[in-house]
Amino acid sequence: MNHLSLIIKREYLTKVRNKSFVIMTFLSPFIFVGIFALVAYLSSLNSDTIRRISVLDNSGLFIEEFNSSPHSQYKILQNITLDEAKKQAEKEDINGLLYIPKTERLEDLSKGITFYSEDSPSLSMMGDINNLLESKANALKLREAGIDAETIKNLHINIDANQETFQGKETSKLGSGLKLAFGGAAGYLLFMFIIIYGNMIMRSVIEEKTSRIIEVIISSVKPRLLLLGKIFGTTLAGITQFLIWVVLIVVLMTVVTSVFGIDPAAGSPSQQIMENKVEGGAQQVLQDIMVEINNLPILNLILMFILFFVGGYLLYASLYAAVGAAVDSETDTQQFMMPILMPLILAVYVGFFTVIDNPHGTVSQVFSYIPFTSPVVMLMRIPFGVPLWQQLISVVLLFATFIGMVWFAAKIYRVGILMYGKKPTYKEIFKWLKY
Structure with a gap:
């Protein structure tokens, strides 16, 4: 067993005295933290990006829904054709143009609403736009059926069941x-x-x-x-x-x-x-x-x-x-x-x-x-x-x-x-x- 301790000591000292081992021991944390800080910095820049979107709503149903915020700015276009709106959007520094046509039925809106942009828009931006339009369209559909959307919202009950073990310990x-x-x-x-x-x-x-x-x-x-x-x-x-x-x-x-x-x-x-x-x-x-x-x-x-x-x-x-x-x-x-x-x-x-x-x-x-x-x-x-x-x-x-x-x-x-x-x-x- 005396030999074992000597071998362990030799292996340990050989490794920790190796130049590459010492360099990577002290260099790796700097690389890790540097990459982490870079990602955090780039993420903060990305979160500060303002979305600029032009909206041409020929239906007149969604104009009041597009309220600008610190991260999103909407420009409502009026008295302009779609072709003119597209040409104007191409010249301006914006993310894209949202076009909402005028239809006789709300069901036809989903087939006609189009977002025009230079490149493919981000999934998060399109998700926000779709959620906004879908929420308003559903409220209008309920109103057509003689149902108050606000009443349904108030009647909705959220259930989040409590979790607990048989011994009485709460979990979640x-x-x-x-x-x-x-x-x-x-x-x-x-x-x-x-x-x-x-x-x-x-x-x-x-x-x-x-x-x-x-x-x-x-x-x-x-x-x-x-x-x-x-x-x-x-x-x-x-x-x-x-x-x-x-x-x-x-x-x-x-x-x-x-x-x-x-x-x-x-x-x-x-x-x-x-x-x-x-x-x-x-x-x-x-x-x-x-x-x-x-x-x-x-x-x-x-x-x-x-x-x-x-x-x-x-x-x-x-x-x-x-x-x-x-x-x-x-x-x-x-x-x-x-x-x-x-x-x-x-x-x-x-x-x-x-x-x-x-x-x-x-x-x-x-x-x-x-x-x-x-x-x-x-x-x-x-x-x-x-x-x-x-x-x-x-x-x-x-x-x-x-x-x-x-x-x-x-x-x-x-x-x-x-x-x-x-x-x-x-x-x-x-x-x-x-x-």
């Missing part, structure tokens, strides 16, 4: 959204961590193998200890880099938002929705969010996130190390990467498309026990309330599989690490397991 749609967001972020973070640092382990093994340094090391250290040392050492280096990223990103985001005055949410749909709420509504939403966050089992989420994160990474890291030992170059790894990536991709798809619909369904439960998919799927299920015994069974299965996978990978590692000049097949690797 907002809470479900927050749980899904946490689970999705945790699963995706693990997925990316495995991809990035699993490849780092694989490249490390390939480099030592091709430089023949491994022949010297293997003479005094058992392959299994060397494999574990590489996995743990690279894992610690990855965690160090990740923690530095988190600290730097938080600091840089604070500086960017306070010094440059960039609002990360500017121009986003959520920001626009908040702006449209009545006074006090935004504060109520924030209060609801804080209440839902306090209702989350924070301690359980943190502990299980650490266990599944570590267990899932170690499991896949052993496979990456085995692949690195079996080949001579990164180009030869492609045929072995698909069987490793498929369970991860499957876990992400099952998590996002099954857990969202039914977090306690049969499919979600089965995949949350399978060690190759449980780190992602179970992390996405836990916020929705998974019994502790199910979580513990999944964790035990995960780490037991990791121990077995280390034995499996060490078999391949022991033989493959000294094999040169030949691209192995699955059949040959299977034979190595018998040695």
Whole structure:
């Protein structure tokens, strides 16, 4: 075990002292925050864009509906033909011309209303125009039938059923959204961590193998200890880099938002929705969010996130190390990467498309026990309330599989690490397991 600690220390120091590792550790947060700030700035510019639309309403039914706002300006055209209006619109700096013909029946309006523009208009702008016209047309149709639209509106009842568990704990749609967001972020973070640092382990093994340094090391250290040392050492280096990223990103985001005055949410749909709420509504939403966050089992989420994160990474890291030992170059790894990536991709798809619909369904439960998919799927299920015994069974299965996978990978590692000049097949690797 003394050799194991030495190997872990060597792997860790080799990684953190590498120039490219140091550069990317400190450069990546600046790139991330820079892109984020650029997107926020461009979104704020986009939200400040004023829509200028000319309206030729020959029906005379919708003129009063087109009221200008800070983001939309309407110019009502009168005593002018359609051709003249189109020529005038082409010369002016506007988004387009909305033409509403005069028809005998309201039903014919939908076939005659046309929006003329130089290029294809945005979906949001056309959606706003269509909603405005549809609302007014329906009100007019009700009036034709002798029905008061305002009376129907007042008679309409909105129902938002309260949600509560059998134990009396209140839940809500907002809470479900927050749980899904946490689970999705945790699963995706693990997925990316495995991809990035699993490849780092694989490249490390390939480099030592091709430089023949491994022949010297293997003479005094058992392959299994060397494999574990590489996995743990690279894992610690990855965690160090990740923690530095988190600290730097938080600091840089604070500086960017306070010094440059960039609002990360500017121009986003959520920001626009908040702006449209009545006074006090935004504060109520924030209060609801804080209440839902306090209702989350924070301690359980943190502990299980650490266990599944570590267990899932170690499991896949052993496979990456085995692949690195079996080949001579990164180009030869492609045929072995698909069987490793498929369970991860499957876990992400099952998590996002099954857990969202039914977090306690049969499919979600089965995949949350399978060690190759449980780190992602179970992390996405836990916020929705998974019994502790199910979580513990999944964790035990995960780490037991990791121990077995280390034995499996060490078999391949022991033989493959000294094999040169030949691209192995699955059949040959299977034979190595018998040695």
